[in-house]
């Protein structure tokens with residue numbers, strides 16, 4: 093068989109008329125510029141106005157016949173013509189699973205155990221005390237500790253039917269609506285909740301949670317980088333993230349990596365700032381003394397170097413731990429730490445306002461199949 097050239101194919105296709113108006117499909121611009129020839133095998137696309145065009149099948153069939161008749165019966169073309177459409181209707185708007193939520197804030201850390209959940213919980217309480225409507229989603233499958241900090245580990249979850257659909261009703265404590273992946277799982281069985289299963293559960297908490305209208309929706313993310321982070325940036329347009337670190341070198345190196353994950357070109361979630369937790373130790377009996385047991389100002393320095401805000405420094409005080417264990421976050425109390433968290437709350441409000449004034453809304457990360 094003679095070699096096949098694109099011109100030969102176009103000549104063959106010029107013999108095919110579009111029944112709608114009698115003109116040939118080449119002059120109508122229906123042949124896409126994607127003709128591929130590989131030996132005897134030919135493939136390309138035909139462009140129609142809309143998927144409901146009644147002539148799609150007959151035109152594709154006529155094009156196949158024209159090629160085998162005009163060029164050679166040996167051309168392998170059957171089933172190789174793709175139909176494309178100019179107007180497949182308006183592109184569906186990306187769905188927003190949380191239409192009543194103004195700002196979505198991720199609370200993240202490069203490394204476990206730096207006090208991320210403590211900060212997320214107390215920040216939520218502080219924002220509620222400032223008069224805002226606040227939701228907190230505990231997405232930390234590796235150590236869901238939010239229910240314990242709010243003293244709600246044994247609360248049953250309720251479903252409510254709205255418009256024939258089941259919704260999960262968040263638990264409300266201290267003015268914060270909360271849901272945790274921990275409330276869906278057996279205590280002491282965290283290892284089972286990894287990967288795809290956890291992502292699905294999380295998706296459910298977001299899309300089926302009855303969150304309603306919120307000023308701030310905080311998400312306590314797992315430490316480091318994981319599938320959960322990917323699920324979150326694909327499901328939600330996150331307004332910004334807050335990175336928690338201690339002043340230690342190891343924590344700082346991981347915090348840097350964590351920041352890099354969000355600022356990556358493909359993710360593009362703004363970093364609202366860094367919180368230095370466990371910045372120093374102050375004995376309850378000597379409120380004026382500071383002991384820099386994990387190093388001094390490590391996160392302050394990191395924030396300066398990366399040109400991100402330092403939102404607050406939270407000291408270590410025995411009472412934070414007790415607060416966490418008693419189910420009553422410390423931000424509720426009038427104390428040094430209570431005040432540190434209120435300062436953080438105000439700094440976050442300011443950072444979010446600034447971000448919203450200067451940057452466009454975040455886009456969800458597209459999923460490519």
Ligand SMILES: Nc1ncnc2c1ncn2[C@@H]1O[C@H](COP(=O)(O)OP(=O)(O)OP(=O)(O)O)[C@@H](O)[C@H]1O
Nearest residue numbers: 204205206207208209210235407408409412413416
């Ligand atoms: N500033 C602080 N002062 C005293 N104790 C603190 C402080 N911050 C956190 N803690 C305590 O440190 C422990 C770890 O905190 P938390 O669970 O918040 O860390 P985390 O970073 O969320 O950990 P992970 O995500 O790895 O479970 C808790 O017992 C908490 O009460």
